[in-house]
Amino acid sequence: MAHSPWRNATTEVHAGYSPSGDHLPMTVPIYNTAAYEFPDYATAAALFSLKAPGFTYSRTGNPTVAVLEERAAALEGGVGANATATGQAAVALALLALLQGPNHLVASNKLYGGTMDLLTDTFVDFGATVSFVDPEDPANWAAAITPKTRGFLLESVSNPLATLVDLRAITAVAHAAGIPVVVDNTLPTPAAYRPIEFGADIVVHSATKALSGHGSVLGGLVIDAGTFDFSDAVRWPQIAGPKARYGGDTLLGRYGAKAYLMLGRSKFLHDLGPTLSAASASSILTGIETLSLRVAKAQSNVLELAKALEAHPAVARVHHPSIATHQDFALAKEHYPGGTGCIFSFDLKDPAWVPSLVDSLKLFALAANIGDARSLIVHPAAMTHCRLSESQLAAAGISAATLRLSVGLEDSGDLVADLLAGLDAMAPSKGAAATAVRQTVNA
Template identity: 45%
Template sequence: MSDGPTYGFDTLQIHAGARPDPATGARQTPIYQSTAYVFRDADHAAALFNLQEVGYIYSRLTNPTVAVLQERLATLEGGVGAVCCSSGHAAQIMALFPLMGPGKNVVASTRLYGGTVTQFSQTIKRFGWSAKFVDFDDLDALRDAIDDDTRAVFCESVANPGGYVTDVRAVADVADAAGLPLIVDNTSATPYLCQPISQGATLVVHSTTKYLTGNGTVTGGCIVDSGKFDWSASDKFPSLSAPEPAYHGLKFHETFGNLAFTFHGIAIGLRDLGMTMNPQAAHYTLMGIETLSLRMQRHVENAVKVATWLEDDPRVDYVTYAGLPSSPYSDRAKRCYPKGTGGLFTVALKGGYDACVKFVDSLEIFSHVANLGDTRSLVIHSASTTHRQLTPEQQQAAGAGPNVVRISIGIEDADDLIRDLDQALAKACG
């Protein structure tokens, strides 16, 4: 789209980054199923490899279909650039990769997806990195956890599984005061409900597998760069501020300015880690994003109706949905997430672990899968699946105790969903 008027979200989710194909006039973005791209001549090839010219070299690095998705996501999130990759977990490693080093740490919220907790508490140790987990409602504890070796602060805008909502602005203020980038996982909220960059986030990561694609067909991830962080303000981020040996001493921040992180993510992150998004996945996600606002409105509408019904049911102990007036986060949700808090929440059953298992097995419309953000309603017992690797204390902190079921509300008829939940509760709890 040309520079000029400021377009609304509904327009941008369809048009941002996309132009008619110059060769054929095709209106939908083609799937460029190509590994490599022909250089004009030897000088052109050398300029591309030396980062003196932008273009396509090899699809591990850049691909025209993926490039459209990157531009669209950067536009919707209010960033300057984006790097797409193979999954949400890949996006998290890609986000940390230019920032961390042996002996360095990231301070992370205790309310994270179980796989992220495992990745941060176990897997990143193999890189010599570490993570400190803190309740981000306690800003003093967050400040105290940051030390001279901290290189990033990490949280989810709307946390999986419990639908807990983070005050991104308050957390960003703490990160800013410490001279650190804030990374926000915006998977559950999507840029339709929350734009973390406008609230002070430095980087936004997504599992595009979820609401952005919305149809449960492909995996993918993305890192959106705000372009607002000064990587040269200290010596903490040498990958971005110091000479890069692989490019003859080029300094990414000095050379690329507010696009330094984006260029590093492609030229080094994708080059060496190889966490590439394939063009077909990008195509499916682009099609999904075209209806993102419509779907999210229905997800929220259905979630409010279903969560309200569940909260009033005597077989239910509690519901964690921040969109309920009874939620301790109701005021924060209204202030920070005025369009709603998504379609994800947990339900605690009075029958405990056994009731949860029977409940999940008895549902008919809801699909029992390890995913969320689909058009279909989904359910899972987190303690025995997605959060199984965590300790009981970690499960409780993440909102995934043994008596808790995670529900991802889809866009079906809400009354049908309630009837299905009712019959499953009857079988599980009597």
């Protein structure tokens, strides 16, 4: 495992870059170029045959993007990373490199809706099979393994209900069966939770969310711990078997612990082209510089909001592990001491209240994103998870009365007042008078 010599807040600012070249620019330059001139023919031939490291064409690598890849790998404790145009591409590439042919994936039944679309529709069209399990009991994962299983996929904190996992127990089940575990760590980010420390083999991110942090750019990352044993050429022919594409060599023989990432870069980024631009990488790098600060502020806002919602008579249930009655309360304290990120959900007592509550809010924008500096709200059943069947929604714990919040960086008192004013219109709380007084004072 590659370790940054620093704690995360320092890594966020420094990893992967120190000023160099003629002008010593303090920030990472944006290499706005599609191609790179080769000094001579022999260098070009060596680079194109992947025998020498370097940049040939920005679809498979760019110096600005490379700094982001190194910084993300350092933050998660991986050996390297591949950046992608979106988080959706990161999830797809991470899995494509494992599921060659009619192979099988075991996946959590609590996943972002776009990932569910990928697994239940596109991957099925290409011959893969997927078994969905309730991720919270490791025995469910063990029971779903078949001889064709080539990966486990789960979210470290699930979208939208913020359910948690005992990742150490799940990775133990997977590794005993020779299966790598892919963890989508978008919600907590490495500032709060580092899946590789709990046994994850591959970490994916939508960098669109809290990593970039301002809702202004799309991006994704695949980070490899570099520790999974891909040496069985029968199970992993794409990594351990000889390939004409690599002059008859095996990726494992050529690249060792970076073989999986080279498969992603030299085959899938090259052949499919979901590449991150240098300008987007620059935005994400700027966002990452303040990641720890933003995650801590959003987390403290989340705790205030969860407490206020829990006490409100219009709310049936708050789905956040800081609530003492939540099923993951103990797990959160033990495995997620840094918090779980800026997302949580709550159920209204009556689903008919959803439209008027959403329309009444002044600070929570109705927008399908998370991890923004601004607070956002969605109705998953009608929006982000609208293509899930009734039974898939039920398995994911999402009802028609569930609303998801992505909590931003505003003042917590303002956020609580905005939500409580909307809820008081449905079912007045004891705090309604206080809210009215505050509004009068502010008027």
